[in-house]
Amino acid sequence: MAQAASLAQLQAETSCPICLDYLQDPVTTDCGHNFCHxxxxxxxxxxxxxxxxxxxxQHCPDRSLRRNTQLCHMVDVVKQLPNTEGEGKQQEEKPLCEKHHQVLSLFCEEDLELLCPQCQVSCDHQDHHLVPMEQAAACHRKRLKGSIEPLKKQLEEADMALDMQVSKSYELLHQIPKVTLLLSSHFWTIGCLTPHTASKS
Known part of the structure; x- marks a missing residue:
């Protein structure tokens, strides 16, 4: 299991985030990310x-790119490892932008939409706040967790209130025979009191 995870990690590191295939003539940006040239x-x-x-x-001034020959050799090695084709197919299954046919890697905070990098230069999202999809997912997971916790507490309180109501209902049901007997006894006593006996008393 650990070996498969390590292999998957190697394949991810040697794949281009744009085309999702193995890096060809890899170059590295100032921020440290690698792409096919x-x-x-x-x-x-x-x-x-x-x-x-x-x-x-992150902005790369003057399209500054560094050729990464060491990574190029690493790609050649990884290609020789087993099960690389299956992993490549899994990577191809990542969702693509319908308009530009590129991987959806960005999230628009204003429109709550997944975008590809090409979408960010379009007029629809040019001035919007865009973040990497992984960062947005982590942020929204945190918000969702923060919203779920109060709801869990309210649910627990509602369950406790329901249990109390059910318990009270059972108590009332148990009291019904006693009250019925008491009322019957009371009305029987009243019925036995005739006007004649009442005047004697």
């Missing part, structure tokens, strides 16, 4: 001035 250049093709990293959105 052709993929990152294609991503920045229509941009001028600002060149955001597709993963973390």
């Amino acid at each position: 052709s993929c990152i250049l294609q991503r920045w093709e229509d941009l001028q001035g600002d060149f955001p990293c597709p993963v973390c959105l």
Whole structure:
């Protein structure tokens, strides 16, 4: 199990976040993320001035990229490992942007939508606050957990109140025969009191 997890991690580290295939002619940005040289250049093709990293959105001035020959050798080694094809298929199953056919890796806080890096330069989301999908998921998980805790407490309080009501209902049901007997005895006593006996007393 640990070996499979390590293999999956290696395959993830040697895959391009843009095309999801093994890195070809890998380059590294100033922020430390790796891409195929052709993929990152294609991503920045229509941009001028600002060149955001597709993963973390940090700006890369002047399209500064460093060729990573060590990572290139590492990719060649990983390709020789078993079960790499199956992992590649799993990576291809990641959701893609319907408009640009790129991996959905960003989250728009204003519109609550998943976006691909190409979407961020569109007029619809250009001025919106975008964060990496993993960061947004962690943040919203935390918010959701914070919302769930009070609801759990309210549910527990409601269950306790229901239990008390059920307990009171059972107490009342047990008291019904006693009250019925008491009322019957009381009405029987009243019925035995005739006007004649009442006048004698």
